Amino acid sequence: MAASAAVRSAVSLTQRFVRVSPDCSICPLYRLNACTGATDGFTAPSRRLRTSIGVWQSGDSSSPEEEERVVNVVYIDRCGQRIPVQARAGENALHLAHKHGVDLEGACEASLACSTLCHVYVSSEHYEKLPEPEEREDDMLDMAPMLQENSRLGCQIVLTPELDGMELTLPKVTRNFYVDGHVPKPH
Amino acid sequence: MKMMRMINLVRGSVMKIHGLSRASRCLAAEGGVRGLSSSSGPRVCIVGGGPAGFYTAQQLLKARQDAAVDVYERLPVPFGLVRFGVAPDHPEVKNVINTFTQTAQHERCSFHGNVNVGKDVTIDELRQAYHAVVLSYGAEGNRSMGISGEDLPGVFSAKDFVGWYNGLPSNKELRPDLSCETAVILGQGNVALDVARILLAPVEMLKETDITQNALEALAGSKVRRVLIVGRRGPLQIACTIKELREMVNLPNTRADMLPADFEGIAEALKDLPRPRKRLTELMMKAAKEGGDDKAEKCWGFRFFRSPVEVIAGADGKRATGIRLALNKLEGSGESARAEVTGQLEDVDCGLIISSIGYKSIPIDPAVPFDPRRAIVPNEMGRVQDTAGLYCSGWVKRGPTGVIATTMNDSFDTARVLIQDMEAGKLDLSVNKPGAQAITALLQTRGVRTVLFSQWEKITAEEEKRGKSLGKPREKPLDVDEMLKIA
Numbered sequence: 001m002a003a004s005a006a007v008r009s010a011v012s013l014t015q016r017f018v019r020v021s022p023d024c025s026i027c028p029l030y031r032l033n034a035c036t037g038a039t040d041g042f043t044a045p046s047r048r049l050r051t052s053i054g055v056w057q058s059g060d061s062s063s064p065e066e067e068e069r070v071v072n073v074v075y076i077d078r079c080g081q082r083i084p085v086q087a088r089a090g091e092n093a094l095h096l097a098h099k100h101g102v103d104l105e106g107a108c109e110a111s112l113a114c115s116t117l118c119h120v121y122v123s124s125e126h127y128e129k130l131p132e133p134e135e136r137e138d139d140m141l142d143m144a145p146m147l148q149e150n151s152r153l154g155c156q157i158v159l160t161p162e163l164d165g166m167e168l169t170l171p172k173v174t175r176n177f178y179v180d181g182h183v184p185k186p187h
Numbered sequence: 188m189k190m191m192r193m194i195n196l197v198r199g200s201v202m203k204i205h206g207l208s209r210a211s212r213c214l215a216a217e218g219g220v221r222g223l224s225s226s227s228g229p230r231v232c233i234v235g236g237g238p239a240g241f242y243t244a245q246q247l248l249k250a251r252q253d254a255a256v257d258v259y260e261r262l263p264v265p266f267g268l269v270r271f272g273v274a275p276d277h278p279e280v281k282n283v284i285n286t287f288t289q290t291a292q293h294e295r296c297s298f299h300g301n302v303n304v305g306k307d308v309t310i311d312e313l314r315q316a317y318h319a320v321v322l323s324y325g326a327e328g329n330r331s332m333g334i335s336g337e338d339l340p341g342v343f344s345a346k347d348f349v350g351w352y353n354g355l356p357s358n359k360e361l362r363p364d365l366s367c368e369t370a371v372i373l374g375q376g377n378v379a380l381d382v383a384r385i386l387l388a389p390v391e392m393l394k395e396t397d398i399t400q401n402a403l404e405a406l407a408g409s410k411v412r413r414v415l416i417v418g419r420r421g422p423l424q425i426a427c428t429i430k431e432l433r434e435m436v437n438l439p440n441t442r443a444d445m446l447p448a449d450f451e452g453i454a455e456a457l458k459d460l461p462r463p464r465k466r467l468t469e470l471m472m473k474a475a476k477e478g479g480d481d482k483a484e485k486c487w488g489f490r491f492f493r494s495p496v497e498v499i500a501g502a503d504g505k506r507a508t509g510i511r512l513a514l515n516k517l518e519g520s521g522e523s524a525r526a527e528v529t530g531q532l533e534d535v536d537c538g539l540i541i542s543s544i545g546y547k548s549i550p551i552d553p554a555v556p557f558d559p560r561r562a563i564v565p566n567e568m569g570r571v572q573d574t575a576g577l578y579c580s581g582w583v584k585r586g587p588t589g590v591i592a593t594t595m596n597d598s599f600d601t602a603r604v605l606i607q608d609m610e611a612g613k614l615d616l617s618v619n620k621p622g623a624q625a626i627t628a629l630l631q632t633r634g635v636r637t638v639l640f641s642q643w644e645k646i647t648a649e650e651e652k653r654g655k656s657l658g659k660p661r662e663k664p665l666d667v668d669e670m671l672k673i674a
Contacts, residue, residue, distance in 0.1 A: 105595070111282060113282065114280070136430070139428070139429045142428070143428060143463065
């Protein structure tokens with residue numbers, strides 16, 4: 001009884017640590033070989049990063065009605081690796097990326113202020129289905145390197161069932177430079 | 188038999204949990220300073236608690252699970268230009284503070300505020316205590332125009348003006364005189380537009396931001412009604428970005444006032460421009476053509492092809508009453524076009540002159556190489572020239588341009604290079620380094636009071652409390668002593 005109480009308080013301790021860094025060696029669950037293996041790691045600076053225990057629990061809840069609202073998305077990361085994820089309609093493509101450890105930055109927390117760290121290329125059939133970007137998104141996209149016709153900001157993409165099968169490719173470069181080679185000097 | 192095994196298992200896990208809670212109690216007691224590891228991992232020191240410092244720290248912590256990182260900052264408060272440079276009406280840009288806070292609260296990271304590196308502790312002392320030192324101290328100086336009259340009352344650098352309305356302690360006595368009708372800003376980057384916007388924005392809007400109360404009161408009584416934003420070259424070379432230009436165009440109760448002559452030939456050049464430059468130029472031309480509401484009380488405009496040559500003093504010679512501009516013509520085109528003198532001059536009456544032509548880094552310590560021409564620390568990809576174990580990131584490395592995203596990428600690059608050097612054995616990690624323990628002890632003997640991150644949290648809570656009573660997100664204390672008192 002004392003042992004389980006100790007485990008419980010140690011586990012909440014772990015939640016605090018795990019939120020910031022997946023240092024498994026200090027977690028009692030890991031040492032007791034009871035770790036579920038689900039973890040976000042310290043891959044993205046998002047306030048909404050969940051603890052390993054939280055993620056495991058949320059993945060577990062699904063009911064028949066909710067299955068129609070499942071949207072399958074594939075992220076293609078900067079190394080070309082395909083990362084298929086299952087999302088729910090209404091989720092935001094940036095937060096979804098963080099949840100699955102995809103290396104998409106979001107310094108301004110989806111407020112259209114960090115000039116395009118979450119820039120992605122959208123698969124062409126799905127690009128047409130997205131609503132037009134608002135002016136502020138276009139202004140931010142202007143600062144994105146390697147801008148293409150199918151460029152969008154991940155923080156502005158909200159998943160809907162008709163986007164099922166969408167592929168979001170991360171540009172290989174994140175450093176700012178224009179198509180004509182100019183390095184802009186705004187600040 | 189089974190019973191014995193179970194008891195041993197429980198005993199074993201209880202022992203492990205005891206160990207964990209003992210260690211965590213250590214951690215809690217030290218208020219966030221590392222206690223968990225009697226570390227044999229690499230210890231890195233970062234000089235500067237702004238975006239470059241924190242992004243470099245973040246990457247180091249992520250890449251090496253055994254690395255400990257200490258961030259030293261001259262002010263009691265962290266975050267550098269995110270706190271003191273970003274305009275008060277751009278709060279969403281400050282969201283990055285949440286990321287930095289996470290980094291600072293990391294168990295292997297500790298923040299030491301109110302430490303003046305170069306004065307309270309030398310770079311050599313830091314290099315002795317750490318395996319590697321990263322310079323991320325940014326650019327606290329500004330480029331001067333190099334014209335006569337630049338030191339007259341009424342002339343300010345944008346760096347100081349921005350510092351004034353953002354509560355930077357060293358600018359609290361600025362007291363700019365806002366009783367004139369016209370203000371002239373030299374430079375057309377985003378900082379210049381920020382200054383113009385703050386000068387002309389309605390007070391009702393400013394009073395809900397974290398602009399300092401004294402600046403708010405000064406602006407509420409301001410007589411400035413016309414702001415000219417002057418650049419050496421033409422509309423196609425303007426350095427600001429479209430978001431900031433759009434904010435000027437949409438400013439309530441203002442109209443745009445530009446010179447058609449400045450825009451000759453621009454319409455024809457539009458079709459060949461890359462998308463970002465094209466959209467920016469189109470918006471500028473639209474503003475120039477449409478102007479805006481004639482009844483608007485306030486106006487702003489760009490003036491192109493003009494360089495400052497002299498600040499004109501009033502009859503008593505005691506303050507600026509105007510500025511003399513030389514007219515230029517453009518040689519070449521595009522981003523590399525050059526301004527050449529024509530010999531023509533133009534005088535503009537104005538009582539407030541703000542030069543926004545660039546920040547500038549200064550040397551921090553004689554032991555660190557410095558390139559005075561480029562005003563950066565000479566380096567190769569972040570490795571400081573001829574100095575093993577010394578690195579740099581951010582503006583002090585590449586020069587003072589770029590948005591937070593640029594600095595982020597740059598800091599990540601430096602961190603990567605540092606990690607590479609660790610793995611390649613270029614840094615001797617076999618030697619145990621004392622890190623913060625030694626430096627904190629040294630600072631104590633010198634009477635320097637460090638501010639830990641948990642103490643910054645007290646300061647920010649107090650700021651938010653004071654802000655609440657004023658209807659603002661926060662009210663910043665203007666005084667280092669006051670910050671130390673709250674901490």
